[in-house]
Each structure stands twice: as C-alpha cells, then as structure tokens.
Amino acid sequence: MTATDLTEAPAQPFEQVYRDHAARVFRYCLSQVSNRGDAEDLAADVFAAAFHAFATADLTPGAELAWLLRIARNAVIDHRRKHTRRSALIARFFGGETEADPKANVEGEVVLRDEVRRALAAMVHLSDKDRVVIGLRIAAGLPYAEVAAVLGVSEHAATMACKRALARLQRHLGEPR
Amino acid sequence: MSRIDENELRALFEEIEAPDSLDRWRERIADVHAAELDEPPQSNGAKVITLPTDRELRPHRPTKRSVAVAAAAAVLVGLAGVVVTTQLLSDAPPADPTMIIDGPDNNTATSLPPPTSRDENNSGTTTTPPPSSGPDQPNSNGETPGGDRPNDTGGTDIPEGPSGNEPSWPAMVGDPTAANTGVPLAASLADHQGDLRITTAGQVVADLRVNGSVIVDAPNVTLKRVQVVASYGAPAVRQNAANLTIENSELSGGSSVAQSASGLVVRRSRLESGVTITSGAELYDSFLNTADVLIPSGANSVLLRHSVMGRVTMNDLDAPIRGVTIENSLLTQVDAPTDPGSASIHVLGNRFRSSAPSTGWDPNATDYVWADNTNADTGASVHW
Numbered sequence: 075m076t077a078t079d080l081t082e083a084p085a086q087p088f089e090q091v092y093r094d095h096a097a098r099v100f101r102y103c104l105s106q107v108s109n110r111g112d113a114e115d116l117a118a119d120v121f122a123a124a125f126h127a128f129a130t131a132d133l134t135p136g137a138e139l140a141w142l143l144r145i146a147r148n149a150v151i152d153h154r155r156k157h158t159r160r161s162a163l164i165a166r167f168f169g170g171e172t173e174a175d176p177k178a179n180v181e182g183e184v185v186l187r188d189e190v191r192r193a194l195a196a197m198v199h200l201s202d203k204d205r206v207v208i209g210l211r212i213a214a215g216l217p218y219a220e221v222a223a224v225l226g227v228s229e230h231a232a233t234m235a236c237k238r239a240l241a242r243l244q245r246h247l248g249e250p251r
Numbered sequence: 252m253s254r255i256d257e258n259e260l261r262a263l264f265e266e267i268e269a270p271d272s273l274d275r276w277r278e279r280i281a282d283v284h285a286a287e288l289d290e291p292p293q294s295n296g297a298k299v300i301t302l303p304t305d306r307e308l309r310p311h312r313p314t315k316r317s318v319a320v321a322a323a324a325a326v327l328v329g330l331a332g333v334v335v336t337t338q339l340l341s342d343a344p345p346a347d348p349t350m351i352i353d354g355p356d357n358n359t360a361t362s363l364p365p366p367t368s369r370d371e372n373n374s375g376t377t378t379t380p381p382p383s384s385g386p387d388q389p390n391s392n393g394e395t396p397g398g399d400r401p402n403d404t405g406g407t408d409i410p411e412g413p414s415g416n417e418p419s420w421p422a423m424v425g426d427p428t429a430a431n432t433g434v435p436l437a438a439s440l441a442d443h444q445g446d447l448r449i450t451t452a453g454q455v456v457a458d459l460r461v462n463g464s465v466i467v468d469a470p471n472v473t474l475k476r477v478q479v480v481a482s483y484g485a486p487a488v489r490q491n492a493a494n495l496t497i498e499n500s501e502l503s504g505g506s507s508v509a510q511s512a513s514g515l516v517v518r519r520s521r522l523e524s525g526v527t528i529t530s531g532a533e534l535y536d537s538f539l540n541t542a543d544v545l546i547p548s549g550a551n552s553v554l555l556r557h558s559v560m561g562r563v564t565m566n567d568l569d570a571p572i573r574g575v576t577i578e579n580s581l582l583t584q585v586d587a588p589t590d591p592g593s594a595s596i597h598v599l600g601n602r603f604r605s606s607a608p609s610t611g612w613d614p615n616a617t618d619y620v621w622a623d624n625t626n627a628d629t630g631a632s633v634h635w
Binding site for chain 1 (some may be wrong): 257259260261263264265266267268269270272273274275276277279280298428469506525529543545562563566589611628
C-alpha cells in the first residue's frame, strides 16, 4: 500500500471498527495465549494488519468482527509458532521452565477474575481447534452463525464443535488442580 | 466453577476491557510515509487516525511486503480463474428467481406445469399436523403423533399417505435405508429451478423436484414426494412457520431441514445433510445415514423414532432442553444436554454404531432414562 492509497483509505470507518471491536479482539487473543501482555501485543498486531487490509477488504456492514477475528486467528497461529521456537531455545540453552508454561503466565495475572483465570488455565490443555472455538464463542461472544463464518464451516458444524469443546473444557476444569 | 455455565463465563469475559496499550497498533503501521500524510483526507469533519511520524517505528520492509502482495494477487487471480472455469463447466441450469406459492387454492401442488404421468389427484390430501406439544399429544385426526408403536418388522405403522393412486412405499422392513426412503420409485416429478417460497397456509406441495431451497413461510404446509437439492451451504427446507409435514421426500443441501418454528413431522424421508430440529419435531422412519441431528437450546418435545442417523447433539448452552425421546433407531452417539434445567431425555431401545454412545450423560439428571440400548455390531448392552 502506498502513501497515496493510505490517504484514500476510509480512515474514519476503520477508527470506528477499531473502537467497536477492540475489546472483543483483545478477549479472543487473551483466550488463545492466556497471557495479558502477549494478548495486547497480538491484538495490536491484528489491528495494524487490519488497517492495511481495510481499504481493499470490501466488507459488508456487520462483517467487520468476523473479518478481524479471522486475522486474529492467523496472528495467533504465527505467534504460537514463534513462541514455541523461542521457548525451546531458552529451555535448551538455559534450562528450567520455558516461557511456554501456561500456568506460570496465568498465575502471574492478577487483574482477571478468578473464574476467568481458571478457565484460561484449563483452556491451555485443549487442542488448538477447541481453543479457537471457545475463544470465538465465549471470549469474543460470537453467535454460532459468526463462529461458523470465521471458521469457514456450517453453523451446524460450528455449534457442535462449540458443544464438544465446552464439554472437554468442563473435564479439565473438573480435574484436581 | 466446577461446572461451566457458558453464559456466566461469557459475561465474565465481557467485563474485560480493551487495554489502552492496544493503541500501539498505530505505531505498527508499516510503510507509512508520514511526510506524505501531512494533509489527511477530508472526511466531513470526522476524526482522522493520527499516523506516526517516526519512520523507525516501521517494522516491515517494503520489498518483502511487495513480494507478498504480488504473490497474493497471483493466488487471487488463479482462484478467480478456477471459479470462473467451474461456473462455465457446470451443467447446472441457472437458478430462477424465487417462486412464491400464495394462491387461494391450498390443495393443489403448485402452479408449475404438470409432469408427465403424474397423478393429479391431490384434492383432499392435506394432512395438517396439529401444533405438537409433546410426543404423546393426540392430533386433530385423532392420531397420536409418536403414539404408533414399532411393528413386527421394525418399521412403524404410520399411514403411508392418503388412499388413492398416489405413489407410496410398501410397509418398511428393517432399518430405513437409501433404498426404502425418499420419493417412491413410481413417482414422477415436475422440475422447478430456483428457490420455492410457500406463503399459503395449508398448502400441499407434491411431486416436485426443486433445484434450490424450499422456504416455508406459512403454517400447516405439507411437502410430499419432493426432492430438494439446495445450493451449497443453503438448507434444503427452511421452516419459518408452524406445523410442517414432510413425507416421502429427499432433501440435500447445507442442511436438510432448518426448523425455526414449532411443529415438524418428517416421515420416511431421506435427509442427506443433517437436520436442525426444535420444539415439536417428530422424525419417523427416515434415513440420514451418518448425518447429524442438532437440537438447539430451548427445544422441547422432540421425538426421533426408527430412523438412521449420526450424532444427536442437544445443545443447551443458551437454554435448557426438555422432553427429547430417541428410540428404536440406529445412530452413532447422543450428546446429552448438560444444563441443570434440562430434563426428560429418554434414550430407549436404540442400536449404537459407536463404542462411545454418549457424551455428557448424567444419570442423576432429572428424568434422564437410558434403557435397552445395544451395540449395533455385537448386540451387547451399552451404557452411557
């Protein structure tokens, strides 16, 4: 995108999109990385990427959040890839606990309600797919139709995926800690 | 939080505000030549995003991004070519605009041209189901929906439609299959291209092949010997009004039936794409193969009898589900509702194709009954 493109970009609409959806995108990121600092970084990356793509995204009204969360989903995948590599290096050269220890991250978080921290701690035991589904449905608060839109599946499939992911989360929450 | 309350958890997440630090995204905008943006666009007095002036805040290299943009453009062009080619090569006829059936005569099939060798005697064949408040509520014909018991052959003694010359199936023997459900072999179907919207109460639509969706906007509609092939992702039948009856029909699409009004009776039909059914739904002698049945939050009085299906998922995340009976069927799994308010879930005399016949089953929940269920392969009794 050139500077000329940027001058033609609909700045005000994007500002509005940011204001409307910042919290939900942040909550989704938080649900995926279970660490507030990383979630802030990720969410900022998402909006930076979204800003560049916004002018050409051809979004229909009301589709902005699903679009943002698709970007967020990809950003989380990138983040995990980098994080895993970095943690492995740290563990290899310095020993001890890696950065990837989710419980350490969550326990260090004192701003969140206890129930949320427990849910986040349990979520790290889920598969990536389950975590994405719960992040979209619970953290971002999407209706099933929009979960389906983000995942690219039918609403039926999205609903069942949510149900099963929550059942598995329930099992992890029920385990002794 | 020993037990997940989805709504409570969602509400807790909603309390989390976006931190101020999220504004850092503005600093991360790459390739912005701030000097060229000294004159922001005029936008009717609207607030304009302030872009950073420090070039050192730009983390990305333009060259790499240009290459990425070029690659993305190439992929898009390729995809567009595939789509255009697919469209050109498709032999599907173009869809007509939605047809609306709203004529005064509610006992004729449609205003479509009649098919060859088709029995036109539809007069008096309307079989309007009553609003169903439960599997055992009698209907206006004096019958008991769901009250008919399995017969000796494993089928159910459900009337095969009105007497007369209408094509029908012989009594069902054994499980429903692709060969003994759907449109009877003797039927001759007219064709309709595009969606079919039904707006007349009591309308009977019979002997029709629809290349599109059937949208039911009026109550007490009956679909008989109807074959629906909906567009990719679209439901074959969308029920927006109460008391729909579907008999001897074949439905395929993104889902076979999307029920959003109470009262639905499906008999001896082939539902190839799974169904979403809710309050007052009754499914008899139907073949879904391994397609799933979804019962959403808030549903009550649902009966699935003598049918073949995949999973039955009862999703009570938003509201409890009450009064679901699954019996004498061949299926993969029952995903039971887990909300404390859900009750009266009966799973009786079924055969399960899975070694894990249920998830979420709580034998201590109110009126949860699991009895006489067996493994489809071994015949051994299976527990939840």
